[in-house]
Amino acid sequence: MSHAIAELLPTTNPENEGIRKFEKVHTLIHENSEAASKYVAEEIAKLIRQRQSEGRNAVLGLATGSTPTKVYDFLVEMHQTEGLSFKNVVTFNLDEYYPMLPDSIHSYVRFMKEHLFDLIDIPEENINIPDGSIPESEVKAYCQAYEQKIESAGGLDIQILGIGRTGHIGFNEPGSSLHSKTRMIRLDRVTKLDAASDFFGQENVPDRALTMGVGTIMNAKKVFLMAWGEGKSPIIKDAVEGQIRESVPATFLQIHSNCDFVLDDASSQFLTRVQTPWLVGDCEWTDTLIKKSTIWLSERLGKAILKLTNEDYNEYGMGTLVAEIGSAEQINLKVFNELQATITGWPGGKPQADDGRRPERSFPYPKRSLIFSPHPDDDVISMGGTLLRLVDQGHEVHVAYQTSGNIAVFDDEVIRFLDFASDANEDNDELKQKLQDVRKFLSKKTPGQIDSPEIQKYKGLIRKGEALSACRYCGVSEKNAHFLNLPFYETGAVKKKPHSEEDIQITYDLLQKVKPHQIFVAGDLSDPHGTHRVCLQVVFKTLERLVDEGAEWVKDCYVWMYRGAWQEWDIADMEMTVPIGPRDMTRKINAIFKHQSQKDAAMFPGNDEREFWQRAEQRNKETAQKYNALGLAEYEAMEGFVRYHF
Structure with a gap:
């Protein structure tokens, strides 16, 4: 890490010194994505109302994808039930696929209309989404104008983000620089693979996209990066606890002066304070944590549980556990027996057997x-x-x-089955007509087009x-x-x-x-x-x-x-x-x-x-x-x- 970047890192808060030893960005963990989304929505609503009282606009940087949808749901609910108005809100979306027509089912224009804009009272002229339909020759000038428009609006007050498995924010793929601005970018293979389901096949995912740059995002006054689910936990650990590097663009947020990572419980699972809290500070040694820590130590050292020693526990921050239980041998035996009790060849319970230590009951049988x-x-x-x-x-x-x-199910499978049915019933004209209708529909079907009910x-x-x-x-x-x-x-x-x-x-x-x-x-x-x-x-x-x-x-x-x-x-x-x-x-x-x-x-x-x-x-x-x-x-x-x- 360069000395310049190191100087920008947040100072340690003594109250959270153990956590801050590992986490380099402020991180909030909620029980689930709904609670986390509500928190972000309330923060956005608070800003909108504050700016209304001041007679000023609130400038929001918005994201698409599955992560922010619940935030938008809560904002729509506040508009409908609490009278939250969006007339003083100006929005700038992060990105858009290129090329992409605005009325395509895959476009982020359509996504934002369906999830937010058509459901609130925001003036249409206040909505800004990168245009994926402009000629390629005009892209560079368009991106520069997009940057200028953000600046003219007073800059982004709040930017909300998701995070990709590569650590990308917006479509800033690995290799994006800290000072990058709005531009066209080529999508990483992993990003295309993740988007494949939405496009009904990786081959239909556009190769490029328009995106705000990392520098554009870093200029926002407040940033909320949100992540839900166990699948995001590895990259979240990297972004929160790893070194700042261009190969994981989200790590640049460690030097943002006002950034919150807002997580659900599942996406936080790989963070040190969650996965190995004994390394962060004193913890309450529940049966669950004893089991978890002993397994972790066994895997870390490559030693069977029954071979772990007092020294092993002490060396890895678990000396208080040994002191509390008495010895490594007692801990080892406790955890080993618990694990052994989980193993059963009788998932429905073993008939007429002592089921006191088995996962399932022996009675009733059969189940x-x-x-x-x-x-x-x-x-x-x-x-x-x-x-x-x-x-x-x-x-x-x-x-x-x-x-x-x-x-x-692939389209060709339907034709294959109908061909068989038609050949097996040669005299069935109705079936032959259905086959012709299906072939006609599928021959004109575009990627992502919804099938007919039939x-x-x-x-x-x-x-x-x-x-x-x-x-x-x-x-x-x-x-x-x-x-x-x-x-x-x-x-x-x-x-x-x-x-x-x-x-x-x-x-x-x-x-x-x-x-x-x-x-x-x-x-x-x-x-x-x-x-x-x-x-x-x-x-x-x-x-x-x-x-x-x-x-x-x-x-x-x-x-x-x-x-x-x-x-x-x-x-x-x-x-x-x-x-x-x-x-x-x-x-x-x-x-x-x-x-x-x-x-x-x-x-x-x-x-x-x-x-x-x-x-x-x-x-x-x-x-x-x-x-x-x-x-x-x-x-x-x-x-x-x-x-x-x-």
Whole structure:
């Protein structure tokens, strides 16, 4: 770090000296993204009202993407219920894809209109968004004029930001300089990959964009950088605690005089004060923290838990723990036994066995097990080994497919299935006409265009057939496969509606019908497309309703959360781990293969281009390897679960 930059770093606050030893920018952690978004919205509203009282404009720098949408929702709500006026607000958006027509479904002009501008009383002439439709020959002059317009407005009072996995702010990709201004930039490969789902394929994502520069952002009087979800936690740690460098543009915010990183609990998980609080200062040694710290120390030193010594604990800031417990040996044995108790080959409980130390109860047997699968393949991808074990051990297994998954089917699959149906029914003129209509629609379809309701139906049926095939392979009765087709999902687009009473009622009816003894749900809140998150909220809200109504069966129901294709639970959080042998690993992969429309290349691969079976296999094997390294038994693979207590 240069001496000039070092001089600009914030001074240490003695009250937070432990935290500031690691964190180089002011960081606020909220329980969830909703609370964090409300905080930012209230700060913006406070500025608007203050400027109104002074007879002045409030100048806002705005961002797009999923991160700020809830902030805009709160601002719209304040406008509608509290009379917050935006007539004195001037806005400048961070960026826009290039080339991009303003009426495109992918344009940030359309995004801002739908999420904010069309819902408030801001004068149209006060709205400024980079124009992705101008001729390339005019871009340089246009960007200079954009900078001048910001300056003429008095500069940005507040700039809100998200953060990309590369650490980009706006579209300032790695390599952007501290003094860069509004300009055209070429998008990083990772940024394009992350945007691929919105454009229905990476090949449809524009290569370039117009963006405010880092220097433009740094000139704002106040900056709020927001981040939600576990998926952002690695880059947040880098941006907050790492060295300032051009390869991570967000680190430049460490030298901003008035910048807040506003995080939810999940995105803060890799920060030192959250991940290893004993390195920051004194902490309360709860059972959870003892387990977490011992596992961390074991992994850090590459030593099995039972081999850790007093000196190991003392050297890594845990001397107070040793003093409190008595010795390393006592700590080691406590944590080792807790981890060993999570391992079970009986995910439905072992009949007629002492279940005092087991994750699941032995009684009743057999159990009714209900697996909620957000998409038609999450059940086998995420917990296929456990599903097979439940079936093999005689439990009554139900699978509830919460959404149709229809947007994740390639167009050619529809033609392939209709071709087969048409050839198999040569005399069916109506079917032949449907095939012609589908071919005609798809031949003119543009990237991102929403399918006709009929094609959406066909795509949903393709995925339903694959799910039934996987059920048959795993031994789940077809009558126990429930296709809920929750309405929130059925938009035909990546963006979904919020969940509604109808979604909850459908889930309520199923739960009351099955009355399961155990429920498995996807707890993958980092699902990049948000479907898992909404599906989990629907299940939880339904269970809360059943509890409030006093449903007797709920009192004896265990709820287990699994993780989806995107990541695994931390070892310290797992409360049940189910070993998978080589034979069952092969069976799990074969079940995943039944979802042929997702084979070889999925429509929405997220930030991992491997096939889902490859991700699942590696993740399950890595969990087993971690348990082995900690000194536990060595298995081929393992699936992990966290119990939800309600």
